[in-house]
Amino acid sequence: MFDSSILLSLIGLPLFGMIVLFFIPDNNPDLQKNVGLSTSLLTFLLSILLWLKFDMSTPKYQFVEKFFSVPYSNMHVYLGVDGISLFFILLTTFLIPVCLLASWDAIKIYIREYSIAFLFLEAVLICVFTCLDVLFFYIFFEAVLIPMFLIIGIWGSRERKIRAAYQFFVYTLVGSVLMLLAIMYIYYTTGTTDILVLQTVSFDYNTQLILWLAFFASLAVKVPMVPAHIWLPEAHSEAPTAGSVILAGVLLKMGGYGFLRFSIPMFPDASIYFTPLVYTLSVIAVIYTSLTTLRQVDMKRIIAYSSVAHMGFVTIGMFTLNIQGIEGSMLLMLSHGVVSSALFLCIGVIYDRHKTRIIKYYSGLTVKMPLFSIVFLFFILANMGFPGTSSFVSEFLVLVGAFKSNVFVTTLITTGVIWGAGYSIWLYNRVAFGNIRTSHISEFRDLDRREAMVFLPCIILVLLMGVYPEIFLNAMHVSITHLIEQVQ
């Protein structure tokens, strides 16, 4: 009884918070912020409960709920969690309170609507990661666009934000309507959209290839893979800090999750057939975007491009189709979700103070902001995969997995680690060391208590994943083994 209602309350709690927020008067912004934050913290605690009650010994879907059906059809809202989706839910519920806390003072207009947008986003994202019905997955996948479009457009920082919001919207929509057609075709031929059933259906070879491509069009835009990655730096650099955090932290992972949940188990032959395509695009992503970062002047764009490079590692790891590769890419998604979010938060901290993200105005921050410099250094090291941090473990696993399947590709992406070290250290070098430039920037304040509280959980999580990744890997192990069995 209690088990089954966890998922529903996990989705219902943010929605309840939204309703409460509607009734708080305009002249009380503090209360609005507090309600938003406490709702999301409660949701986080509830999701920890989900983790504790999760049974690691079975690949079956747990906490299953099936409660709503479309008449005259075979479609249901069908929710459930397995080892693959569990951590995406945790990542979502972890990052939403971080986002709300990080933008505590930075958001000055439409404070209530801001909290509502984030809580709505949280509810929809949990639905995306728990939904076991392809059609409803699509519905929630698209519904994410609405709050994110508004977040970029309304609370973004500069004039260019309009262009960014447009690009974000249109890129995603173009990809996903093709996925919608594929879903309709699947429903028409098999008569169901339930993925438990669909994983037992085997489509013939040519159909698989076309359907895989249609899904790929949508998921590759979300990941993003190289030719479709243009929207990401734009969206990141124009979104408010919290928007970038949620975008890098969770929204990009929807693509990776989609590959693991739909493309690979439903179209195994096509996945093997298209592996070279994915490898090529990912290798280009790793090398090309790493080099692109060297030419950027905006700090957020550097992190955005580095996200594309890391997601390149993720897609390679997934399509190695062996246990190390897939577990590595899962762990890398989690680790990247925390590390790149924290880096965006770091940039947000100095942006809040000085209202610019252009590197050339900054120099020598170590002198006046020692605490900040330490935190920034920690996450820069984590970003380049320093041993002891989460990225090291996950990138190592991905490389081991890739080595099993293709030595040449592994050699190429190993250089990506070096590029990563290059641009990360160089970024840190320019911002933190050197002479202090009082001509541009006169006021310096180090991290205050709120900002420190934002970074602390991120640091703990990164170290935990780096030193003792077992607790994460154990929970996903059985599900991923099951996934690989399905493919073979």
Add this chain to the structure above:
Amino acid sequence: MPELYLFFATLILLSYGVLYSTSKILNYPIIQLNMGWLSIFSLTITLFLYLGNPITTMSAFNDLLIFDSFTSLMKVLIVISSIICCLMSLTYLENKKINSFEYFILILLATIGMLCLVSTNDLLALYMSIELMSLSFYILASYKRNSEFSGEAGLKYFILGAFSSGLLLFGISLIYGFTGLTNFEELAKVLTGINSMTNTVSYSGILAGLLFLSISLLFKLAAAPFHMWSPDVYEGAPTPVTAFFSIVPKMAIFALLLRMFYSTFYDFLGFWQPIFLYTGVLSMIVGSLGALYQKKIKRLMAYSGIANVGYMLIGFSAGTVESMSGLILYLLIYVVMTIAFFSFILGTQTEKDSKLNTYISDLENLGKVNPALGFAVTFVIFSMVGLPPFAGFFGKFYLFLSAIQSELYTAAIIGVLSSVVAAFYYIRIIKLMFFGTSSVYTTYKSMDKANALVLSGSLFFLIFFFAYPHPFLMCIHKASLGLLL
């Protein structure tokens, strides 16, 4: 027969208006509002007559008209949307000082025409009712007598509409000439036996007649390439009339198309399917590309109407029971979205000179001045784009699903891609409302009650359709079975 009631009510209202408004003793009173509420009242009674109608299937006037569950659903929808159109126009007429009471009489007459059109069972009845509808429309389009645009719109509409009526009549006479029949049911019986090998002459004659019929009906729907009149007419006509044009007639004409082509001429599927498929694809492309560079709201709505007719035609040409239900559902949702949008346009008047917004750029910063209204319109527009979980998504979903079931893959792909293009211009409105950069902040009068009620009601439908679509789907399913069985 509720139509009869509505017809006599209209006549009584007309004579009441003529006698009362010309009375010298009462100093020529302005009875516009009075007349508006009286027409809403009589439409409401008609609605109740339909809802409480005990007879499910019958035919009347020597088989000229037919009544079944399909017609009753469509008629209920038409009457409800006419009521809403009357409600939306009250404030506009009052503010613009359009004081002649005939406005509502014309709307009632057009509604009667459409109600008869839905239950047409004969080519002659078809022509009569479509003319009753169109003639009222021509006058309505040019109703704002002191505006050049309005006169132009009326004239254009009249000339082109008369031309298409000529085509319709020609098609009817061809079919009558080659079969000697005008009744749909009798035609259906005769046409099943006919084939191209044995009756070459009459076969090709019927095909020619069918071609003319479908062209003229596509003309009334403003499907590309017969769409040229619609942006001009929509722009020129007074705004509540534009709302009426874009909301109600589509339902009536699609109901007619469904009855004609899904039952009577179903054996000619191979002939009419490509006609509607190609016009559908063309309308989607023309509508969504044409809307990209429009500056005026009403022209934008005209083009978006063309694109929407395109989606509906794709579903229509699929020719299955599912496509029929999908089409009716899409019509319902499209009508609600259009109602929501027009109630917003008609309800926002500038505080300074109580004008409506004409240009899209007039909407700039509206979201900042009126956040609640801004967010409401944002949701309506997201629904028009077809984003889940709003109702617009489900409409498109069922339509394209039926297209895929009939293996019209190319049309479905073009359809979803053109809906992405459409997203572009819809989103521009949201962009202007919330992310606008100009420092012009126009303040608006608070919305009048009728429009606010209509907007909030339709918004409620669009958002929560997702949660409980069952009653609508059941009704629609029953109605489509009613037509086909």
